[in-house]
Amino acid sequence: MRKYIVPDTIAISDSGFLFMPSTGETFNLNKIGKEIFQMLQKGGTEEEVFKYILDEYDIDKSSFEKDFSDFVAQLQKYTLIKEE
Amino acid sequence: MEKVKKRYERPIITKHYSGLMNKYGSRNISSPKSEIDGVLVKELVEKYDSPLFVMSEKKIRENQRNAYRIFKNRYPNVQFAWSYKTNYLDAVCSIFHQENSWAEVVSEFEYNKARKLGVKGSNIIFNGPYKSKPALLKAIKEEARIHIDHFDELYDLIELSETNGQKAKVAIRVNMDVGVYPKWDRFGFNYENGEAWQAIRRILSSKNLHLIGLHTHIGTYIMSAEAYRVAASKLAALAKSIRQEYNILLEYIDMGGGFASHNTLIGQYLPAEEVIPSLEQFADAIASGLFELPYKGEELPMLILETGRILVDDAGSLITTVIANKRLSDGRRAVIVDAGVNLLFTSFWYKHKITPAQENGFHTEDTTIYGPLCMNIDVIREGILLPPLKRGEQLVIDYTGAYNNSQWMQFISMRPNVVMIMEDGSVELIRKAETLEYVSEREIIPAKLKK
Numbered sequence: 001m002r003k004y005i006v007p008d009t010i011a012i013s014d015s016g017f018l019f020m021p022s023t024g025e026t027f028n029l030n031k032i033g034k035e036i037f038q039m040l041q042k043g044g045t046e047e048e049v050f051k052y053i054l055d056e057y058d059i060d061k062s063s064f065e066k067d068f069s070d071f072v073a074q075l076q077k078y079t080l081i082k083e084e
Numbered sequence: 085m086e087k088v089k090k091r092y093e094r095p096i097i098t099k100h101y102s103g104l105m106n107k108y109g110s111r112n113i114s115s116p117k118s119e120i121d122g123v124l125v126k127e128l129v130e131k132y133d134s135p136l137f138v139m140s141e142k143k144i145r146e147n148q149r150n151a152y153r154i155f156k157n158r159y160p161n162v163q164f165a166w167s168y169k170t171n172y173l174d175a176v177c178s179i180f181h182q183e184n185s186w187a188e189v190v191s192e193f194e195y196n197k198a199r200k201l202g203v204k205g206s207n208i209i210f211n212g213p214y215k216s217k218p219a220l221l222k223a224i225k226e227e228a229r230i231h232i233d234h235f236d237e238l239y240d241l242i243e244l245s246e247t248n249g250q251k252a253k254v255a256i257r258v259n260m261d262v263g264v265y266p267k268w269d270r271f272g273f274n275y276e277n278g279e280a281w282q283a284i285r286r287i288l289s290s291k292n293l294h295l296i297g298l299h300t301h302i303g304t305y306i307m308s309a310e311a312y313r314v315a316a317s318k319l320a321a322l323a324k325s326i327r328q329e330y331n332i333l334l335e336y337i338d339m340g341g342g343f344a345s346h347n348t349l350i351g352q353y354l355p356a357e358e359v360i361p362s363l364e365q366f367a368d369a370i371a372s373g374l375f376e377l378p379y380k381g382e383e384l385p386m387l388i389l390e391t392g393r394i395l396v397d398d399a400g401s402l403i404t405t406v407i408a409n410k411r412l413s414d415g416r417r418a419v420i421v422d423a424g425v426n427l428l429f430t431s432f433w434y435k436h437k438i439t440p441a442q443e444n445g446f447h448t449e450d451t452t453i454y455g456p457l458c459m460n461i462d463v464i465r466e467g468i469l470l471p472p473l474k475r476g477e478q479l480v481i482d483y484t485g486a487y488n489n490s491q492w493m494q495f496i497s498m499r500p501n502v503v504m505i506m507e508d509g510s511v512e513l514i515r516k517a518e519t520l521e522y523v524s525e526r527e528i529i530p531a532k533l534k535k
Contacts, residue, residue, distance in 0.1 A: 025100075027097050029096070057089055071097070
């Protein structure tokens with residue numbers, strides 16, 4: 001069960017606008033991106049994210065797996081999350 | 085009851101950069117382009133496969149009629165000649181001929197193509213720097229209008245007309261300084277150094293050549309209307325000298341083409357729509373230059389236009405399908421599509437309008453679009469803001485009607501189907517996708533290499 005650490009100072013608005021106070025950087029997330037990020041921020045595991053997305057959205061597991069690992073790599077690159 | 089699931093879109097995050105110029109311009113995707121002339125992109129791909137070139141009969145006719153009206157409103161006697169090299173698919177040429185356009189050809193191959201389509205010789209303008217002697221002889225016999233490019237050709241024509249006993253109908257192509265860069269001086273005779281006048285005198289001193297017109301073509305994708313006024317005015321000055329010294333009235337002045345279309349060039353900061361003069365402005369400029377002719381109203385020569393790009397560019401689209409998504413080493417998103425630069429030659433100089441064919445979310449990423457060729461140069465677009473795309477989804481690349489279907493090449497993969505959406509909404513296949521048999525047909529294996 002992979003988990004991620006997300007700085008709790010990061011603020012996200014309803015529209016997906018993300019602000020990182022430590023560096024002053026800002027980002028935009030699309031709707032699914034925002035949902036996933038918030039789940040991770042609340043301590044959700046990868047499995048929980050998968051379950052939620054596959055339940056709610058019209059997408060198969062292997063397609064989402066590719067997109068999720070790409071998304072997480074982007075978040076790590078921007079130092080928004082760290083693997084636990 | 086089974087739960088209805090929400091539409092999925094790949095999760096994305098985009099970083100904001102402030103203080104930098106936005107090199108992508110404004111976000112230009114307001115809505116998906118799910119249909120072309122009322123026909124669904126999905127249906128076109130299901131029936132004719134992807135990639136797929138789509139031409140619009142309606143748009144071609146509209147463009148031609150509109151251009152004719154614009155010039156006719158400003159000058160009494162106007163004739164268009166369809167520039168074959170811009171798009172010489174038979175179906176496309178046939179529409180222009182139905183709309184009363186002559187043919188403007190630049191090789192023996194194009195000349196024969198026009199003849200095969202039923203264009204009579206006298207309605208063909210034969211341009212270009214290379215016309216073989218047999219081609220010239222055929223053109224003389226069929227009374228085509230031969231536009232002379234250089235002195236060697238001029239002397240070929242004198243010789244051929246003499247031995248054949250038939251007068252050749254000729255014009256000369258004149259190149260000149262019209263204040264735009266690059267100056268095209270490789271085609272025709274120069275105005276400023278007196279070469280054009282020298283050629284005219286040589287023609288008029290020959291019993292076998294009949295000088296019927298003057299021609300210029302100042303360049304391509306010209307963004308200044310004023311350049312055309314200067315060009316028309318210089319040709320008018322030549323016509324004036326011809327009248328004064330030889331008392332000859334010309335049948336026509338051919339102003340060529342080269343008007344910029346609404347495709348934005350790579351490196352051009354503002355979108356083309358904002359910086360390109362309208363066709364009305366080009367027409368105003370040409371007409372005001374031509375009215376310097378020392379001719380009375382009914383003597384005014386015919387104005388011939390050989391414009392290609394502006395009449396057909398926006399009548400063509402290329403449908404392409406996403407094969408894969410990738411992430412590049414610097415974090416940028418890339419998509420691989422099934423149409424490469426071998427099909428979309430114009431992607432080397434244009435930033436085409438590229439629109440997803442299906443509904444996508446509002447968020448976009450800076451995306452590079454690669455073609456399917458295993459070649460580093462196969463880049464359809466370095467950077468464009470696109471929403472997340474799934475494999476199998478389509479993009480519609482607009483403004484592909486000019487030059488692609490004549491400059492494309494069979495390289496690594498075959499050239500695909502081309503369809504035309506007819507005015508009544510029906511779809512016709514106008515060029516069949518290539519097959520291995522078609523490509524191999526011309527090849528011969530020496531006997532000792534056969535198994």
